[in-house]
Amino acid sequence: xxxxxxxxxxxxxxxxxxxxxxxxxxxxxxxxxxxxxxxxxxxxxxxxxxxxxxxxxxxxxxxxxxxxxxxxxxxxxxxxxxxxxxxxxxxxxxxxxxxxxxxxxxxxxxxxxxxxxxxxxxxxxxxxxxxxxxxxxxxxxxxxxxxxxxxxxxxxxxxxxxxxxxxxxxxxxxxxxxxxxxxxxxxxxxxxxxxxxxxxxxxxxxxxxxxxxxxxx
Numbered sequence: 085x086x087x088x089x090x091x092x093x094x095x096x097x098x099x100x101x102x103x104x105x106x107x108x109x110x111x112x113x114x115x116x117x118x119x120x121x122x123x124x125x126x127x128x129x130x131x132x133x134x135x136x137x138x139x140x141x142x143x144x145x146x147x148x149x150x151x152x153x154x155x156x157x158x159x160x161x162x163x164x165x166x167x168x169x170x171x172x173x174x175x176x177x178x179x180x181x182x183x184x185x186x187x188x189x190x191x192x193x194x195x196x197x198x199x200x201x202x203x204x205x206x207x208x209x210x211x212x213x214x215x216x217x218x219x220x221x222x223x224x225x226x227x228x229x230x231x232x233x234x235x236x237x238x239x240x241x242x243x244x245x246x247x248x249x250x251x252x253x254x255x256x257x258x259x260x261x262x263x264x265x266x267x268x269x270x271x272x273x274x275x276x277x278x279x280x281x282x283x284x285x286x287x288x289x290x291x292x293x294x295x296x297x298x299x300x301x
Contacts, residue, residue, distance in 0.1 A: 085190045086255035089245070089267055092197035092204055092220070094260040095277050095300075096179045096211075097168065101199035102127070102141070104174075108164050109148050119147050132263040134238040141198070142232045145223070149230035154223045157230035158202045161223075165203035169210030178300035179277070182258070183213050194219060194250055196267060198237040219244045239266045258298075265290050 093100050106124065110117055127140035149157045168174050183193055193216040195204055201220035208216055219241065224233035236244055241264070245251065252270030259268060260277040268274040269291060276284055276295040288294045 085192065087192045087194060087250055088186045089194045089196050089254050089257040089271070090179070090183065090216075091257075091259040091261060091264055091267075091277075092195055092199050095258055096176055096183075096195070097207060098174050098176060101165070101168075101197070101203050101207075102144070104168060105161065105164060105200070105203065106144070106148060116147060120144060123147065132238065132261075134240075134263075137198075137237055138235040141221070141235055141237075145230065145232040146226060146228065149223070150228050152229045154225040154230040157223055161200050162202035162206035165200075165206030166210040167206075169207035175211050176300050178298075179258070180211050180213060182300075183216065187215065191255065192250065193217065194245060194248075194254075196236065196241040196245060196264075197221075198235060217248065217250065219248055238263050242266050242270065262286060262290075268295065 090096060106120065123140050123143040127137065127144060130137035130140055152160070186193060195208070195216050196219045197204055199220050201218050201222055204218045204220050208218070219236060221236045222233045223230045242252065254271050256273045256275055257264070257267045257271035258275045258277055260279060262283070265287070268287065274287065274291060274295040276287055276297045277300055279287070279297055284295060284297055
């Protein structure tokens, strides 16, 4: 039995889950748009810089969920994830198939993501995946409503996997992002999902050996 780690955004879902959440939040609260714009811009330009991305994410969710208690926000986030998990245009079918193959082999599945845990749980359930350990970002009750608690991005993913009782090394890590180099370094087989030759070269340079590249649809 082995432990296998999957990133979420760009690997299991075709789009950025935070962006998809904000789109749907703005659909019901369009007045939030001007308030969110500076933080969304900061989030989009932060790239892999962990501190900047976390700071922007905290501001985004404090605005997006203002006046909404954590429990209510979590239920809304989970329902939104489930709705997207039922949309074949957003689900990476080859990734879901790979998860099923690993489960049939008796492997433990970890989904390590900066996305919100309720979103990922709702998405996976709707997409037909049960039993995966979800390690994502979490919400807490803030002074004005739900706020971001833990932001599971970059190096935090390794620390959280350790805390959850699933320490490295892992048999495989599937990711499309250079931000997941801390995860990929601990993989017996690092797997780059839908990566360009340039991205593969960057991963190879960082790890000292080439990743296995897969093209998933």
